[in-house]
Amino acid sequence: NAGVTQTPKFRILKIGQSMTLQCTQDMNHNYMYWYRQDPGMGLKLIYYSVGAGITDKGEVPNGYNVSRSTTEDFPLRLELAAPSQTSVYFCASSLPYEAFFGQGTRLTVV
């Protein structure tokens, strides 16, 4: 049982480039989330989904897009990367009473 798998673990992007952070879960959870965590700070919600085909914005959605075509996958798309998007990104899936997190993706935009 792999849980929540994020890829890649590390990535360096140049300003203006685009990329997709992948997130897959094998627990058949309806709820999935993307967060970013800046150094020494809390987790800020970017987007979340309560089921396939349903997504909603969190606190900091600007510069990101998501899709949820299947229960298992919840990719996060960065368009036109900016230095302000340098952060650690976490994907999570959850039951009502517990969330399960991926190992995180450390993204640096230079």
Added chain:
Amino acid sequence: AQTVTQSQPEMSVQEAETVTLSCTYDTSESDYYLFWYKQPPSRQMILVIRQEAYKQQNATENRFSVNFQKAAKSFSLKISDSQLGDAAMYFCAYRSTNAGGTSYGKLTFGQGTILTVHP
């Protein structure tokens, strides 16, 4: 919108002593979950304890317990007999379970409290 506030950026405690981490939240909902998560330097997120809003009894998990004050919208974490392995960043989190509400399923975190344990 729900907000979660942790007013203590850093706390410290001596090994074997007790420490309390504070958390307040703002919501107009009646049904929700509250959580405390631990994040050690490995970045892994570990569930410490959870509380369902409709339960009046405070949750406990071994050395960890909460003081849940629903009317005051307060949810503090008490760590007893602190151990060196408790050193980490601790996050308070709120999850809406209000079916039909605009924030249903949304999981919101506080800013975190860094806990240092001194030997």
